[in-house]
Amino acid sequence: MGFDFSLVTPRLGFFWAGTLVTIETSALSLLFGSILGVFIGVLRVAPVRPLRSLAACYIYVIRGTPTLTQLFFIYFGLPALGINLTAMASGIIGLSLNSAGYIGEIVRGGIEGVPVGQWEAARVLGLSYPGAMRFIVLPQALRAMLPAIGNEFVTLIKESSLLSTLAIAELTMAGQQVRSVTYASFETFIIVGAIYLLLTTLTSMALRQLEKRWDVL
Amino acid sequence: MDCPNAAASRGIISVKGLHKSYGGNAVLKGIDLDVKEGEVVSVIGPSGSGKSTLARCLCRLEGIDSGTVSLCGVEISSGSHGNGDIARMVGLIFQQFNLYPHISVRDNITLSPVRILGMSRGEANELASSLLARVGMSDKADARPRQLSGGQQQRVAIARALAMRPAIMLFDEPTSALDPELVGEVLDVMEQLADSGMTMLVITHEMSFAKDVSDRVIFMDDGVIVEQSPPAILFSNPQRARTRQFLQRLLPRPDGGSRTRTGDDIDGL
Ligand SMILES: Nc1ncnc2c1ncn2[C@@H]1O[C@H](COP(=O)(O)OP(=O)(O)O)[C@@H](O)[C@H]1O
Ligand SMILES: [Mg+2]
Numbered sequence: 021m022g023f024d025f026s027l028v029t030p031r032l033g034f035f036w037a038g039t040l041v042t043i044e045t046s047a048l049s050l051l052f053g054s055i056l057g058v059f060i061g062v063l064r065v066a067p068v069r070p071l072r073s074l075a076a077c078y079i080y081v082i083r084g085t086p087t088l089t090q091l092f093f094i095y096f097g098l099p100a101l102g103i104n105l106t107a108m109a110s111g112i113i114g115l116s117l118n119s120a121g122y123i124g125e126i127v128r129g130g131i132e133g134v135p136v137g138q139w140e141a142a143r144v145l146g147l148s149y150p151g152a153m154r155f156i157v158l159p160q161a162l163r164a165m166l167p168a169i170g171n172e173f174v175t176l177i178k179e180s181s182l183l184s185t186l187a188i189a190e191l192t193m194a195g196q197q198v199r200s201v202t203y204a205s206f207e208t209f210i211i212v213g214a215i216y217l218l219l220t221t222l223t224s225m226a227l228r229q230l231e232k233r234w235d236v237l
Numbered sequence: 238m239d240c241p242n243a244a245a246s247r248g249i250i251s252v253k254g255l256h257k258s259y260g261g262n263a264v265l266k267g268i269d270l271d272v273k274e275g276e277v278v279s280v281i282g283p284s285g286s287g288k289s290t291l292a293r294c295l296c297r298l299e300g301i302d303s304g305t306v307s308l309c310g311v312e313i314s315s316g317s318h319g320n321g322d323i324a325r326m327v328g329l330i331f332q333q334f335n336l337y338p339h340i341s342v343r344d345n346i347t348l349s350p351v352r353i354l355g356m357s358r359g360e361a362n363e364l365a366s367s368l369l370a371r372v373g374m375s376d377k378a379d380a381r382p383r384q385l386s387g388g389q390q391q392r393v394a395i396a397r398a399l400a401m402r403p404a405i406m407l408f409d410e411p412t413s414a415l416d417p418e419l420v421g422e423v424l425d426v427m428e429q430l431a432d433s434g435m436t437m438l439v440i441t442h443e444m445s446f447a448k449d450v451s452d453r454v455i456f457m458d459d460g461v462i463v464e465q466s467p468p469a470i471l472f473s474n475p476q477r478a479r480t481r482q483f484l485q486r487l488l489p490r491p492d493g494g495s496r497t498r499t500g501d502d503i504d505g506l
Contacts, residue, residue, distance in 0.1 A: 156337055
């Protein structure tokens with residue numbers, strides 16, 4: 021059997037467009053997911069029990085249900101409450117909320133890993149709890165969490181392929197389109213896989229650079 | 238900060254009937270303590286006697302069960318003061334330094350003056366420079382804490398605490414985590430601070446410091462102050478059997494020379 025990439029090469033524009041959508045949705049979800057995730061993580065260790073429970077509950081639900089179900093719930097389920105979102109909005113919101121749950125749990129671990137002496141030093145130097153969290157504990161926690169956060173970023177890029185089920189023209193969807201016209205399934209998904217690998221590798225490398233830069237503690 | 242009310246009260250530190258327990262474990266069993274402005278008090282005693290707990294109650298790092306703690310004539314145990322108010326009155330030096338590892342030495346010092354005292358960054362940097370000069374660390378302003386030796390870290394920690402201009406400085410075994418050859422440089426800084434008139438309460442195993450620098454030595458055991466007097470008296474003529482026992486284990490010759498460092502020998506106490 022021979023593989024014939026010449027069938028798919030004229031369609032490279034599809035892959036390119038799909039890649040851009042994947043980058044766009046992943047980047048936005050990473051951004052919103054990280055911001056919300058830090059917030060969830062901070063609530064998760066808050067000295068106020070209801071806040072802690074709320075964050076714990078959120079993490080529990082997110083981690084205990086499939087990402088695909090969460091996306092379907094937002095896109096197909098929410099209209100029942102009168103909330104109609106475009107596929108793109110549903111996808112980005114869904115992935116953001118999803119990664120926020122995982123990042124929240126990572127942040128919780130990072131915060132708890134900061135030695136209690138840091139809290140005590142901050143406190144005797146006059147900082148309030150929020151001040152100590154913001155200036156002393158969280159910055160240290162985030163540095164320690166970078167490797168785990170990097171993994172989560174890579175996971176999120178891969179999970180963005182689920183957006184193809186909402187008919188968003190991201191990379192996997194582009195692959196489907198190319199396959200359906202060329203029938204060159206093998207070649208198509210080799211290319212799709214290679215592009216994902218490139219994206220995840222670049223992301224990992226960027227985060228490792230950041231780790232190195234921050235490691236001069 | 239100066240203590241406007243201190244003169245009117247019994248002392249810049251005034252503790253009455255302080256009780257503190259963890260769970261069912263009574264750690265401080267009725268502490269009464271008055272420290273005058275400018276006085277340097279050393280606290281000695283076996284491990285587990287409640288020395289650290291006392292220091293932590295004095296800067297409200299721990300709450301108390303009963304009694305009162307007043308600093309500068311202000312009762313801090315009532316709970317109506319923010320952390321910033323307490324930090325303006327009292328600083329605490331930890332055995333483990335607890336410098337912030339993620340920011341420079343300079344930023345360690347300026348963070349609270351900027352965030353709590355509302356100092357401008359320029360002003361705070363100047364303050365940091367002068368404090369670093371005072372503790373002999375001028376050349377390390379841009380270093381990260383982990384690039385420094387333990388002795389250097391502790392000196393920076395002292396500068397950091399002084400940046401809040403506290404009226405009182407507490408030291409909880411400031412040299413116990415240091416290699417023996419680094420103890421001297423920290424004690425020298427503390428001695429300078431004492432000479433400058435700072436009110437100090439120093440928990441220490443450094444009998445040289447207790448003898449030569451402090452005005453008064455307190456011996457604590459089992460959650461109470463057993464005995465307190467000027468060092469010349471306490472070391473040469475302890476009144477209580479428990480004090481004598483403790484000192485005998487520390488100092489083979491209770492009237493021996495000064496600047497003998499005994500910290501290494503008693504780690505297990
Ligand atoms: N956070 C805490 N929780 C429970 N017990 C504590 C705590 N801190 C101190 N203790 C207990 O209080 C006693 C006195 O401790 P501490 O004040 O550290 O003594 P010292 O500084 O004289 O060695 C010890 O028995 C210790 O186990
Ligand atoms: Mg102690």
